[in-house]
Amino acid sequence: MLARIRRIVQILFFLFFLLLFLLARYPYSGRIPADLFLRFSPLMPLFDFIKHLHVSLLFWPALIILLITPFLGRVFCGWVCPLGTLLDISSKFLHPPDNLISKKWQKLRSAKFMFLTGLIILAVLSVHLWGYFDPLSIFNRVLTIVFYPLFTVITENTLLGLTTLPLIGNLSGGLYDGFKNIIMPEAQAHFQQLFWIILFIAAIIGMEKISRRFWCRYLCPAGALLGILSKFRLLERNVSNSCVLCNQCQAACKMNAIPFDDPFHTSKVECIQCFNCASTCPSKISAISYTWKWKPYQSKVDLNRRQFLQTGAASVLAVGLLNLPLPNKDKKERLLRPPGALAEDEFLDRCIRCEECVRICSTNGACLQPGSIHTDLRQLWVPEANMRTGYCEYNCNLCTQVCPTRAIQPLTLAEKQKTVIGIAVFNKNICIPYERNENCMVCEEHCPTEKKAIQFNIKQVKQADGSVKEVKYPYVIRELCIGCGICENKCPLPGESGIFVVRQAQEEEYEGYVS
Amino acid sequence: MIPASKWLFAQPVSATFPQAVVVKNGQPSQLLKAALHALGGMERFVKAGDVVVVKPNIGWDRPPELAANTNPLLVEAIVKACFKAGAKQVKVFDRTCNDPRRCYRNSKIAERARAAGADVMHVRRNRFTTLAINGQLIKEWPIYEDYLKADKVINVPIAKQHSLSTVTLGLKNLMGVMGGNRGNIHNHFARKLTEIDGRILPTLTIIDAYRILTANGPQGGSPDYVKIKRTLIASDCTVSADYLALPLFGYHLEQVEHIKVAAQKGLARYDLKKLKVKEINLA
Numbered sequence: 001m002l003a004r005i006r007r008i009v010q011i012l013f014f015l016f017f018l019l020l021f022l023l024a025r026y027p028y029s030g031r032i033p034a035d036l037f038l039r040f041s042p043l044m045p046l047f048d049f050i051k052h053l054h055v056s057l058l059f060w061p062a063l064i065i066l067l068i069t070p071f072l073g074r075v076f077c078g079w080v081c082p083l084g085t086l087l088d089i090s091s092k093f094l095h096p097p098d099n100l101i102s103k104k105w106q107k108l109r110s111a112k113f114m115f116l117t118g119l120i121i122l123a124v125l126s127v128h129l130w131g132y133f134d135p136l137s138i139f140n141r142v143l144t145i146v147f148y149p150l151f152t153v154i155t156e157n158t159l160l161g162l163t164t165l166p167l168i169g170n171l172s173g174g175l176y177d178g179f180k181n182i183i184m185p186e187a188q189a190h191f192q193q194l195f196w197i198i199l200f201i202a203a204i205i206g207m208e209k210i211s212r213r214f215w216c217r218y219l220c221p222a223g224a225l226l227g228i229l230s231k232f233r234l235l236e237r238n239v240s241n242s243c244v245l246c247n248q249c250q251a252a253c254k255m256n257a258i259p260f261d262d263p264f265h266t267s268k269v270e271c272i273q274c275f276n277c278a279s280t281c282p283s284k285i286s287a288i289s290y291t292w293k294w295k296p297y298q299s300k301v302d303l304n305r306r307q308f309l310q311t312g313a314a315s316v317l318a319v320g321l322l323n324l325p326l327p328n329k330d331k332k333e334r335l336l337r338p339p340g341a342l343a344e345d346e347f348l349d350r351c352i353r354c355e356e357c358v359r360i361c362s363t364n365g366a367c368l369q370p371g372s373i374h375t376d377l378r379q380l381w382v383p384e385a386n387m388r389t390g391y392c393e394y395n396c397n398l399c400t401q402v403c404p405t406r407a408i409q410p411l412t413l414a415e416k417q418k419t420v421i422g423i424a425v426f427n428k429n430i431c432i433p434y435e436r437n438e439n440c441m442v443c444e445e446h447c448p449t450e451k452k453a454i455q456f457n458i459k460q461v462k463q464a465d466g467s468v469k470e471v472k473y474p475y476v477i478r479e480l481c482i483g484c485g486i487c488e489n490k491c492p493l494p495g496e497s498g499i500f501v502v503r504q505a506q507e508e509e510y511e512g513y514v515s
Numbered sequence: 516m517i518p519a520s521k522w523l524f525a526q527p528v529s530a531t532f533p534q535a536v537v538v539k540n541g542q543p544s545q546l547l548k549a550a551l552h553a554l555g556g557m558e559r560f561v562k563a564g565d566v567v568v569v570k571p572n573i574g575w576d577r578p579p580e581l582a583a584n585t586n587p588l589l590v591e592a593i594v595k596a597c598f599k600a601g602a603k604q605v606k607v608f609d610r611t612c613n614d615p616r617r618c619y620r621n622s623k624i625a626e627r628a629r630a631a632g633a634d635v636m637h638v639r640r641n642r643f644t645t646l647a648i649n650g651q652l653i654k655e656w657p658i659y660e661d662y663l664k665a666d667k668v669i670n671v672p673i674a675k676q677h678s679l680s681t682v683t684l685g686l687k688n689l690m691g692v693m694g695g696n697r698g699n700i701h702n703h704f705a706r707k708l709t710e711i712d713g714r715i716l717p718t719l720t721i722i723d724a725y726r727i728l729t730a731n732g733p734q735g736g737s738p739d740y741v742k743i744k745r746t747l748i749a750s751d752c753t754v755s756a757d758y759l760a761l762p763l764f765g766y767h768l769e770q771v772e773h774i775k776v777a778a779q780k781g782l783a784r785y786d787l788k789k790l791k792v793k794e795i796n797l798a
Contacts, residue, residue: 026616160641180637185616362614393614395576395621438702441679446612450736456678472678490612492698 002290003279006078010085017082021143024360025186028398038354038404041136042066042076043222048405050123051349058406066229073230077216077223078254078272083135087205087213088254094208099256102211105218106256109270112217112224113303114311119221121315127322129378131352135215135222141381142201144355145370149189155179156188189365190389191358193372193381213254217270227269228301236293237277239264243287249277268299322377331374333502336385336483338368339392339419340400340411350407353381357399357408366390367485368399383408385421387485387501392421394448394484417449422483422501424453424476431491431498433473437461443487443499444474453480454487454499474499532559533793534785535750535759540798543589543725546747550721551596553793554749560719563601565666569593569633570717572673572688573609573624575734576617582726582741583734584622585673589723589747593669594631605633606661609691612734636661643694650710652703657694658715670717670753674724674744674760676732679704681771682764683733684757685720686712686782705773712753713782720756722748724763754783755790 017037024034040061048056055063065076077084096102119130131137159179162172191197207214216223243263250258257270258277278288338357341347353370361368367390370381383399385392397416400408411419424443432440444454456472463469476499483501491497536550551557561567571585579587590607597605607628611618615637619625625635643657662668672688679701680687689712690697700707724746728735735741744763750756754777758768768775768787778787785791 026614027620163641176639177636180639185637362617393576393617395617396614432702436702439679439704440698440701442698442701444678445733448734448736450731452731490698492696492701494696 001279002275006273006275009079010088013080014082014085017139018143021140021148021359022183024356024402025364026360026362026396026398028360028401030401034360034402035356035404036061037082038136038140038352038356040065040076040080041134041222041352041404042069042225043130043134044352044405046120046225047123047128047130050120051126051128065226069226069229070232071234072273073233073235073268074223074226074272076226077220078274081135081139081216081222083139083204084213084216084272086139087208087215090205091208091212094205096208096210096212096214099211099251099253100260103256103260105211105214108218110302110304110307112219112221113228113301114307115219116221116224117303117308117311118315118318121312122319125315125319126349127319127378128349130221131354132381133219133221134352134354135220137352137354138201138204140354140356140359141197141370144359145191145194145197146201149191149365152184153188156184186362186364187366191365191369192386193370197370197381211256213272216272217255223272230268230271231301232296232298233268233271234292234294234296235273235290236296237266237271238289238291240287240289242285244285246282246285248280248282249288252276252280265297266299268296269301270299325375325377328375333504334500335371335374335379335503336387336422336485336501338383338385338399338408339397339416339421340409341383341421342407342409347407348376348378348382350405351382351403352405352407354404355381355383356402356404357383360398360402361390362393362396362398363390366489367392385485385501387488388497389489391486391489392484394486418482420482422485423478423481423504424483424485424487424499424501425504426474426476426499427496428498430493430496431474432493433471434498437463437469437471439472440492441472441474442490442492446486446490448484448486449480449482451480453477453482534752534791535748535755536793536795537759538747538749538795538797540745540796541747542745543586543723543747544592545797546725546745547589547592547596547721547749549795549797550747550749553795554751557596557600560669560751561597561600561602561667564603565597565601566604566606566664567597567602567667567669568606568608568662568665569597569628569669569671570662570688570691571607571609571624571671571723572675572683572691573618573622574612574691576613576621577734577736578621579623580726580738580741581735582673582675582728583736584618584624585671586723586725587623587627589721589725590624590671591627591631593671593721594628594633597669598632602667605631606665607633607635608638608659608661610638610659610693610697611691640694646714648710648714650707650713652707653710656711658711659692659694662692662715667719668717670720672720672722673726673728674722674763675728675735676730676740676764678732680708680773682757682761682766682774684722684760684774685717685753686757686773686777689715689717689753705776708773709777709780709782712777713780716753716782719749719751720753722756722760724748724760727763729764752784754778755785755787758783758787758790759792 045059159176255270257267358368371384400411428434447454485501488497536553538546575583577583642660646658677683730740
């Protein structure tokens, strides 16, 4: 019974996440904040506290989770987390081995605590990498970059392909229009870093082949934090004397939290309150019940002093290594952040790489992209603007509205239109008027600023046949350019653009920037 | 039975209709009504059962006040007039420069055209047909299928200053049905544009000059660049309509190369120097 309720709640939370995902696009009202679910992540208040030494009410959903965990245990993991639900669904297809077989991995339990410890030490040393491994961030990242684009590309092209056939062509055309109007009004998304993000999720899902919820049992840092908090959990699993030691509950346990030599106890640190145990207990016996205990027993957190010290040492090494790469100037120069992004160092600390801004970007996977590594490992999957494939819509401020950690500060449209994210420069070697002495002006035509940031010098040029003609040579007025990149995007040259956006304007923020 | 209005005012066809109309000082719907009346009614262009494409400029993510897109009230009135003339279906679309969802919405054209009963559709990438152009510079170009298949086409540009083409009017507005990399049309613009335009001239061109954009075109961005002219120009000849819009900006034909080239190449249906224009002042 309880297990069935849990399953329904799991599905509802999963659908809620998907709904918020679909709502995160133009036109966006913001009545239900699209980043709400992301702020459920229990890691957020912890690392926000480490960074700022205050508790932010922005993360109220996570604070609620942290508050209920000592009473109810890891319900977040068992009932709420969409990554957990995804793994549960995957296990239906992947058929993970029985707990008796997979229990040999049990010594890995300490890995997640070492992992969490390492992330905390790194954060104290001012390197925030936890966002990569936050389960909600992972799920949103994968949904944005892999699952949703995969779904739309298959659906769109299937329907389009069928329109060319006789008989069903018209039906398919109608379905296609409906699909484009309701489900995918935006253009098909194409992302860089796709391969690595697929690999990342494929590993997490693939580990289901080793044991059920492998990620949650052994690796998830959020699970580790909640595990520590539920050490003394008040809601206890009781097993009455009618138990016949059939071990069915042990086999059904997603987390292998019931010791094989002692089914009367539970590892409260590991248990995610899925209630599978009670529902598999044979109905004639029904030995398992749940009750409040005001003097609960406590379970052990699998992390010894030695492991703790090892993790500490490894973390210091990691911080050192992260500081080693060459601060390559020209690579930094093409690295553009979304409008409203905090100063680079602060931005890398706060961004959790959830790709929510990438998701809501009006251009849908054309402008904002999960970033690649330019000069610093930490740049991986941090949103960056790619102006050749997309451009920042002048009248759009959506990416600034949905950042769960406010690494991108909310900007009004008027503020955003004044926010300089870069500056356009010409490559006169290939720009059509400069290279061929022919008029072009596409960049100027598209320039959206109130007074155009691209203007012309009109010059008389002598042609090969001796005749003279007038050509308009474009140039950028640096005070007016905000780096929206529509010029770079619309440049009619087939490959490299004759005008491109560089970061120049924010040069000074690199002073003292470790990388 | 023929309605009284028809036979009472029945006139011999083409003998008395002006070749173009310029209407001034009215609201968009009044301007349209007067223009159509002078041209012999929408029935002269749209027959019962026709599928009509109304092609406004929806190119930019700008509100109507900034005069970057066609006036939504004019589009609404034209759609209504088409249906009144017996059109079976009226389609409204444009290949936008900014994000199409933003342009359709913020221009208010989607809303007003839908209210009038039109099918407002986004341009779909699968609906371009390669049309043989066989010009000197352009051999073929993808054109939107719905445009080519329509029985009648009404081109509804807004009059704007444009850095490349000096002004953007009817001839330039047809770029909204062209696929491919339109940036490639921009060098040798006048020749390339007129080569393609020559193959896809519309039934009727109605230039929206209620508000015109005088600077920072084609997308403007400030009310300072907008002039209220409360004018409408209509003709079944695109070149003639464009030609008549030039005085709004103080230009001569010599200054606007693509219109000049269009006239030279014979895209004009009428002789621009002897154009029979009816001017109407509603004030």
